[in-house]
Amino acid sequence: MKFIRLLPLLFPAAIAASAQIESPNTNLTAREEQIVAAAKAGGGNKIIQTGKPGLMPPLGWNSYDTFGDSVVESEVLSNAAWFQEHLEPLGWQFIVVDFRWYDPLPTGDDRLLNRTRTGAALAADEFGRLLPAPNRFPSGIKGLGFKPLADQLHAMGLKFGIHVMRGIPRQAVLAGTKILGGDFTATDAGNTNDKCPWCPDMFGVSNNAAGQAWYDSCVKLWASWGVDYIKVDDLSQPYHTSEIEMIRRAIDKCGRAIVFSTSPGPTSTSHAGHIATQANLWRISGDFWDRWQKIDAQFDLIAQWQGAGGPGHWPDADMIPFGHIAIRSKIDGSPHWTHFTRDEQLTLMSLWSLAPSPLMLGMNLPDNDDWTTALLTNPEVLAVDQDPLGEPARRIFAAGQTAEIWTRKLADGSLAVGFFNRTDDAVKVDYAWRNLGFHFAPKIRDLWLRQDLAQAKDFTAEIPAHGCVLLKVR
DSSP: OHHHHHHHHHSHHHHHHHHTOOOOOOSOOHHHHHHHHHHHHOOOOOOOOOSSTTSSOOEEEESHHHHTTOOOHHHHHHHHHHHHHHTGGGTOOEEEEOSOTTOSSOOSOGGGHHHHSTTOOOOBOTTSOBOOOTTTOGGGTTTTTTHHHHHHHHHTTOEEEEEEESSEEHHHHHHTOBOTTSSOBHHHHEEEEEEOSSOOSEEEEOSSHHHHHHHHHHHHHHHHHTOOEEEEESOTTTTOHHHHHHHHHHHHTSSSOOEEEEOSOOOOGGGHHHHHHHOSEEESSSOOOSOHHHHHHHHHHHHHTTTTOBTTBEEEOOOBOOSEEOSSOGGGOSSEEOSSOHHHHHHHHHHHHHTTOOEEEOSOGGGOOHHHHHHHOOHHHHHHHTOTTOOOOEEEOOTTOOSEEEEEEOTTSOEEEEEEOOSSSOEEEEEEGGGGTOOSOOOEEETTTTEEEOOOSEEEEEEOTTOEEEEEEO
């Protein structure tokens, strides 16, 4: 294909660096070997997602952690192919193209945008609506937009999502471009005093009829492409009430079921009541990267949002930066394998599933090794995240316990229980099940090992630094 021959000319250094990264996941412990062996053995039912869009936390892949603003169509499709083979059978659904897909000359580094892309000519239609850059998404030539790519993904049994910036393109406002479906122009809709501090592409949208017409026209276009999920950036700080509501109204009238995600956050808990009526998921933190300090902070943020989520609306702890990341997402440095230890990765997946949070993957999926694949394909852990009861997790402080305890009621009457070690040293757990209302020796299953444990009135274990144990108790 002509485009594949062009790709090395666009990003030669990144491709060379990508080829040099190798997985560090050698010399697994006995427990880790058991986790991988259980994954290879397979088994477990698909987690069925039905009903209202976003009813359960979305499960998917997003291009940002690996490719920043520079992902190209061939990379989306290669990740989708791995996703279809390994994850779709377990209920994973969404493939999301993140961040500035309309720029023909992306930077790969958010920090450079105001210096290098202010005033850049962005791909757009005659009504000012942004289109995928054809040199990056060749199937979208002749104004087809993302429809051909969405059609390919739908044929694979997957759902398709895009990231968009809040607002209206500055280039459309400055040109006075006509808005589809009325007598308004982009000048009528744009608020030139409202600018994102880090991205030079958009002005804010005025809370008027022209502003609603603008969002209506955009969502109508995205729906015609077959978009199933939109992640709208720059809505949370400051909190843009009117634009959130305009986007919600535009989705509701577009005739297509579309999941609405707000980003990046942190959304303030003072807006919990409002955002839960508007969005299917919302970010509770700024961008999350592969450092223990980030996971450690998420414990407390998730605790602050306890009780705010439920079926159809979920606090979002952000994407999962495992495996091979930062190939062209320079905000996290050079291409590398995740900095998280294996225990930290287990902690993240366990905490996100208990919360529950959406699970959106950030790595280059075709590079996944056995360990990373095992983390993503455990049906018993995924079933906790996707439990239809939608009950939020509860953090418990137990006297005499160094480990932090989180519990979550499940639809089958059992209890998911996580013991987490947030310290830098191994800790011992000795916990009486009667503290959780079990006045007998309950049945216990280790969800990562996928095995039943001996029944006892007390649970004892040693948990490594930054590690965890995830159990199902009944």
